[in-house]
Amino acid sequence: MRAPYGLAVFRSIGPILLVIGIALLAELAISPTLPGYYVKVLTDVGIAVVLGVSLNLVNGFTGQFSIGHAGFMVVGGYVSGTITYYGHYLLWGGIARQGGFLGPSEWLFVAGALAGGLAAAVAGFVVGLPSLRLRGDYLAIVTLGFGEILRVLVQRTDDVMYVAEDIEKASVGQLATSVGGALGFTGIPFLTNLFWVAIAVGAVLVLSYRLKHSDQGRGFLAIREDEVAAEAMGVPTTRFKVRAFVYAAFFAGIAGALFAHEVGTTLNPRELGFQKSFEIVIMVVLGGMGSISGTTLAAVVLTVLPELLREFSQYRMIAYALLLIAMMLLRPQGLFGIHEIWELPPFRRRKAR
Incomplete structure (x- = not known):
């Protein structure tokens, strides 16, 4: 029996309206009342959730093992940063923010973030099509190599940044390869706020949940x-694995764009190497391979915990490694396994006898 038309429409647009409402609440009501430090922590938590849940599409849903997710962050971050940095100079003669909330600068940022996500998705397709015919350790090696190749290529770009008087004389190729090199991409406008972070988090959660079912x-x-x-049984395995890889890469590119435009950030390829990819893998493994809520919870914990234990930050990777070993020995399926938190016995409604 079909659901009433109104209920069907609500199921379609209800989550979208809810995400937009939460995003507006976060930016207009929560952000102004919090110190900048806490806003940055919430932003980092949101970016981590997008990264963890997106990698879960590959490592959790399809059972593959990708450890180069930060490489797609590099693509999204640098493509979006290039668009907003040089776009501000070309349109307004400088990188000063134009307008306030939802002003011209923010819409340029949205265009850059979407372009970064699409560029990362294309990179995911190019890498995934040949490599996803491999399995296990071989796939892990290929994805790790992809991330490292990107990092090295970005480090070898021109470290000279064009400014207003030089941009019109430069070609598109020169602008695209003048992104700071090993010194990092400086001058990217700080346009990431809790509204866009909440939109990205809501989008990846809703789409992942609907995809799973x-x-x-x-x-x-x-x-x-x-x-x-x-x-x-007729499942097009290679096609589905490539799709999962492309979906995951797109959201990693969006996360890279949010990271690049975060307040106080200098986009540096050294920050988006193997260590970053390993942190994202830990989120998926800890929360549960295939569990959206588990990965979300793990992303929140693994982002907030280093802030609480900042004086021991140099031991973070040791702690992650020990945590991973303990999880593999005691509960290899992760905290929630493939299940969501509301499907576990303590939260499940008892059936009427």
Whole structure:
């Protein structure tokens, strides 16, 4: 029996309206009342959630093992940063912010973030199409190599940044390769705020949940459980794995754009190397391979905890490694496994006897 038309419409647009409402609340009511430090922590938490949940599409849903997710952050961050930095000079003669909330600068940022996400998705397709025919350790090596290659290429770009009087004389190629080199991309406008972070978090959570419970998502999970059996049942395994890789890369590119435009950030490729990719993998493994809520909770904990233990920050990677070893020994499926937190016994409604 079909649901009433009004209920069906609400199920379609309800989550979208909820995400927009929460985003507006975060920017207009919460952000002005908090010190800048706490706003930055919330921003970092949101970016971590986008990264963790997006990688979960590959490592959790399809059971592949990618450890180069930060490479797609590099693509999204540098593409969006190039668009907003040089776009401000070309349109307004400088990088000064134009307008306030939802002003011209922010819409340029949205265009740059979407372009960064699409560029990362294209990179995900180019890398994923040949490499996802591999499995296990071989795929991990390929994705790790991709991330490191990107990092090295960015470090070798021109460290000279063009300014207003030189931009019109430079070609598109010169602008695209003048992004700070090993010194980092400085001067990117600080346009990331809690509104856009909440929009990105809401989008990745809603789309991941709907994907998980769709026919395509069930195909992803079938690949995870037994790829040979899934292929025998008619699931296009390579196509579905590439799709998961492209979806994940797109959201990693969006996260890279948010990171690049965060207050106090200098976009440096050294910050987006293997260590960053490893941190994202930890979020997925700790929360549960395939669990959206578990990965979200792990991303929040692993972002907030270093802030609480800042004096021990130099031991962070040691702590992550020990945590990963303990999780693999005691609960290899992660905190929630493939289940969501509301599907676990303490939260499940008891059926009427």
